[in-house]
Amino acid sequence: MILKFILNTFILTMLTFSLSAEETGSHEHSEGEKGLTKEEIDEGIDHHLQDAHSFHLMTNEETGAHYGFPLPVILWDDGLHMFMSSAFHHGEDLVKSGDKTFMLFHNKIYSINESEPIFISKKRDTTIINKEGKEEEITVTDTIHSYSYSEFEQNFISHEGHLPEEAFIANAKPIDFSITKNVFLIIVIGLILFLMFFFAARSYKKHGYLPSGLGRFLEPIILFVRDNIAKPNIGEKHYKRYMGFLLTVFFFIWIVNLFGLTPIGVNITNNIAVTSALAVMVYLITTFTAKKNYWLHIFWMPGVPVPMKFILAPIELLGTIIKPFSLLIRLYANITAGHIVIMSILAMMMFLSSWIGSSLSFFLAIVLGILELLVAALQAYIFTMLSALYFGSAVDEGDHH
Amino acid sequence: MEKLINEFSIGMFFWQTLLFLVLLFLLRKFAWKPILKAVNSREENIQDALDMAVKTKAEMKKLQTQNENLVKEARVERDQMIKEAKETGNKLVEDSKKKAKEEADKIIENARASINSEKNAAIAELKGQVASVALEIAEKMLREELSSSDKQKTLASKLAEDISLN
């Protein structure tokens, strides 16, 4: 098991090494400089962490051939637009669908009009005097450049230029319902999970009460979720209702986190939308299964003086939202931070470009990779555990008060 | 914070919610329910078996104590019986001894009585005989004594002497 993990980490390291080597190579051609600049490393890490519209495995620098496969793009921009991501040719081409034109730039799709320029903007904090004559801080968006599409294409796509720091393209973005790399992998992982547990469940039928094969490995984990997470936090009486969600969320997060450590570069739980979706579900389940006692503790806290009740009510009400919010931030931040640290240490290998420094950072990356394995399971455990705790507070009937 | 809001993708949120709910539904139906059901029934079976074992053990213990009690009671009863038998035997022996003694005493008494009566009779008879013999002797002597007047006189004086002597 551990050997396999180490192997995975090793492969991840090697792959990142080779990817970074390619980047270095290209810059040696264009700028003739050695090593990577801070911006390039930042961008490389960002790029690795970001979602993409196609499943891109690797690029052959010499021939310029991309290995991977396209995924469907589904956009809503005054109507539904569907096409395969291969139509963008990795951002080199514009795609016309209906009366709209779409541009892919750094994994984001923009709705543009070839007759209109592309605006590059920056946000800036400034102080203005408002109507009442008081100073007020506001954020304004300045357009720092505007290019026609051909100029933009020339500067940023053909020559792989970078936007200035903190700048972004201000053109309209359609609502993107594409089957992106992450969505595709969620489907794949969902299928893997389903098959895994479907066969585990079937093995019980074959052998009566005892599982066989995979079920034997999975059963202790299921029992762990039941006996160490659900029962103590929700209580013997109500835990059964939540078992489905808790088990699904636990295994989903865990497997997704583990996939995040593989070299294919899936980063599903470091997507804020994914963790938000999970947290919103936790919030809705807590709210809709809550018993009288839960609402009583929010709006009319028993056992405190009446004026305190009025102060506590809004705090408690806010707390119901903060709790799932902390869940989503925690999961997102842990996974993102872990990836950033590993990537940074790998980047250090290129940065130091000496024999000792590189091997040092290589081993550090392996150690961190093993730590990430622990974090992958721990975050799944904590997410499930805290969800169970919130469910437990929702169904608590106050017998032990 | 701003970076987070910028990163938030509605599409991703939509797909994650949809796919997760589908996964939740499927796993609930095809995996969690049968697995938890099997595990629960297995655990119940084990619990039942354990309970049964405890129950059986308790019953065994109960039976054992019952047996022990029975044995104890039997022993007590046996002792009692032996004691009683001994007592009865002793009593019997005693009784028969007593009876025999009584009988013997009676026989001895009877014998003594008959001996006495016999003796008395014998004595009486002897007395009679002695009397008659004495009478005869006296008669003969008298006859002898009184056969002559000297003799009658001597006798009379002797008698008189005897009387005076007494």
Next chain:
Amino acid sequence: MEIPVMVGAGLVVIGAGIGIGKIGGSAMEAIARQPEATGKIQTAMLIAAALIEGIGFAALFAVG
């Protein structure tokens, strides 16, 4: 980014670090004292640590 904000975030992270360290230390002591309650102590420890960690992340994201 402004320096004070970064320093502030750093302070929050130091605070969170001390907090989690204290929780971990106390949990170790508690486990040493009552090894039979290890499971319960670990659960409570993780929950408390997760809550503090949340504050740390909140600070980091307020900055980032």
